[in-house]
Amino acid sequence: xxxxxxxxxxxxxxxxxxxxxxxxxxxxxxxxxxxxxxxxxxxxxxxxxxxxxxxxxxxxxxxxxxxxxxxxxxxxxxxxxxxxxxxxxxxxxxxxxxxxxxxxxxxxxxxxxxxxxxxxxxxxxxxxxxxxxxxxxxxxxxxxxxxxxxxxxxxxxxxxxxxxxxxxxxxxxxxxxxxxxxxxxxxxxxxxxxxxxxxxxxxxxxxxxxxxxxxxxxxxxxxxxxxxxxxxxxxxxxxxxxxxxxxxxxxxxxxxxxxxxxxxxxxxxxxxxxxxxxxxxxxxxxxxxxxxxxxxxxxxxxxxxxxxxxxxxxxxxxxxxxxxxxxxxxxxxxxxxxxxxxxxxxxxxxxxxxxxxxxxxxxxxxxxxxxxxxxxxxxxxxxxxxxxxxxxxxxxxxxxxxxxxxxxxxxxxxxxxxxxxxxxxxxxxxxxxxxxxxxxxxxxxxxxxxxxxxxxxxxxxxxxxx
Numbered sequence: 001x002x003x004x005x006x007x008x009x010x011x012x013x014x015x016x017x018x019x020x021x022x023x024x025x026x027x028x029x030x031x032x033x034x035x036x037x038x039x040x041x042x043x044x045x046x047x048x049x050x051x052x053x054x055x056x057x058x059x060x061x062x063x064x065x066x067x068x069x070x071x072x073x074x075x076x077x078x079x080x081x082x083x084x085x086x087x088x089x090x091x092x093x094x095x096x097x098x099x100x101x102x103x104x105x106x107x108x109x110x111x112x113x114x115x116x117x118x119x120x121x122x123x124x125x126x127x128x129x130x131x132x133x134x135x136x137x138x139x140x141x142x143x144x145x146x147x148x149x150x151x152x153x154x155x156x157x158x159x160x161x162x163x164x165x166x167x168x169x170x171x172x173x174x175x176x177x178x179x180x181x182x183x184x185x186x187x188x189x190x191x192x193x194x195x196x197x198x199x200x201x202x203x204x205x206x207x208x209x210x211x212x213x214x215x216x217x218x219x220x221x222x223x224x225x226x227x228x229x230x231x232x233x234x235x236x237x238x239x240x241x242x243x244x245x246x247x248x249x250x251x252x253x254x255x256x257x258x259x260x261x262x263x264x265x266x267x268x269x270x271x272x273x274x275x276x277x278x279x280x281x282x283x284x285x286x287x288x289x290x291x292x293x294x295x296x297x298x299x300x301x302x303x304x305x306x307x308x309x310x311x312x313x314x315x316x317x318x319x320x321x322x323x324x325x326x327x328x329x330x331x332x333x334x335x336x337x338x339x340x341x342x343x344x345x346x347x348x349x350x351x352x353x354x355x356x357x358x359x360x361x362x363x364x365x366x367x368x369x370x371x372x373x374x375x376x377x378x379x380x381x382x383x384x385x386x387x388x389x390x391x392x393x394x395x396x397x398x399x400x401x402x403x404x405x406x407x408x409x410x411x412x413x414x415x416x417x418x419x420x421x422x423x424x425x426x427x428x429x430x431x432x433x434x435x436x437x438x439x440x441x442x443x444x445x446x447x448x449x450x451x452x453x454x455x456x457x458x459x460x461x462x463x464x465x466x
Contacts, residue, residue: 099440100168101176105139114274115187115267121197128198131267132157132191135182136171142178144458145279145302148271149183150264152284152309154205154214154250156190157183163435164245165233170434173443182278184271186286187263188254199263203255207238207247213397214431215243222319222397223326224366229395230428231436246435257332261339264289265296272300279454281305281446284431288338295342295382303454304388305446306416308431310405311398313337314351317368319397326368326400336408344378344412354378363403370404372411379413387453388414389446393429394422417449 116130134157135146149160149171160183161171171181185192188199196202211219216236217226234242254260268289272278277300282290287309294301311317313336316329334351335342341349348354355374362369388409392402406418421429426441433442 101172101440104172104175106136106175107139107141108135108137110135112274113192114184115263115270119195119198123197126195126197128195129187129263129266130192131187131264131271132185133182133271135180136175137180138175138178140178141180143180143455145277145454146180146182146275147174147279147281147305148268148275149181150186150268150280150282150286150290152282152286154210154253156185156192156249156251158190158249159432159435163439164242164249168440170439170443173440174447177447179279182271182275184268186253187260187267189251192267194252194254199254199256199259201255202252204252205250210247210250211237211243215246217395217397217430220321222321223400225395225399226397227395228428229430231395231438232430232432233437246432258339260285261288261292265292265340268293269296272297276300277302279303279305279450281307282309283307283434284309288333288340291337291383292340292342294386295380298382298386301386302457303450304386305450306388306390307446308391308393308396308398308402308433310337310390310392310402310409312368312370312401312404313408314354314356314371317401319400325366336412337405342380343382345381346376346378348378366400367403368400370401370407372407377411380409381413383412383414386415388416389449389453390416390418391433391442391446392418392420393431393433394420394427395429396431398431417453419445419449421445 111132111134113130113132116127118125119128149157151157151159160169160181162169171183174181188194188202194202212222215232216229217223218229219237221227232242234240236243238244238247254263264286268280272293279302280290280293282305284307287306290304290306290309294304314331314333316332318327318329319325320327331351333339335344335348336354356371357374358371359369390402390406390409392398392406396402402420403418406416409416421427421433421442424445426438426445429436429438429442433439436442
């Protein structure tokens, strides 16, 4: 039987043969067939002693005899086979660690909940609005400001501490760089309890929509950059063990975007009030509440790492495939980057206070047209002093519109550095950068940006410890 025929697990983590590197797999296949040939020979050798030259029956060795050369050789062969088989099994059962960060020394780890208040329901008062947070403090902490990681749609914070195929995540990477990390499960998700009486009905992604919108763009081809996606391991479709592992960590979420934004804003503010100044790293959906947090606590937000966390401003853009590619969607963010009010100067009460103009032509054929403010421009005054990184992947569904968000932010006075990964030679990534096969290469880009934009100011800052 070849390694391709070894039975897979029905679900959950990838079966051993799915996580083998090609080299190990080839070595195992070659060795497997070699052992099929040599094992019978070893068995024959072990069952008989040396034959007489006349061809008579070989002499049998009893348990009282000293080990003959042939029996010693037999036992050595069996030992070699056993050790080789065990080594191959260990190589197959353990994911490769070639790209992992190595051993970590953690001074302290723990968890707590932030936010929440009692709300009256028909069954009595319940606590709602709280978020689960776990933290890791490295022994060799070299940066005073921790990184707060908040996952976007459909996942909890666990995705920052490992990939579906078993490699290290961004949590381990930034710990190895001397940052303390705090990982928050969005309100109503993961270990943050879901209080349906307060949050309303849940929303859950079906597997096919996860394929289409997040993982296997190239198979659906709904936007021009979809065909460039290469960095997800495996087929990215139902039945592939890595996709199934990703799907296993996909969770229900608060269905009403307005409620979801508000409760996560309040919980994240409560987190900063507890731990002090921090660097916020939202992914995707968690961008909107994080903008509101930075607006409410600008003195506590030392940097914004907007990872695949910015698409079109104001209106959604629907991805519909060739030849049109894009269609206008509904108004999703009346305040440009949020559903809820955020501070502008001059003040605004909603979209009606913005003088907006649509681009006549897109910046490039594979990009959507952007909305821009007319003069006088409303400025996001509370965000003007916060170093901001907006990172966009080459083959994500956000690729056609991320530039629109960056342009809107710059026009509104936000000091945003817009990094298209393809522009710096990192190609083929989709939306879940922290999970794809080059995740640590991308983490290094973020670390380098922090070294340039945030680290120089750390020398004058005392760390606030828990």
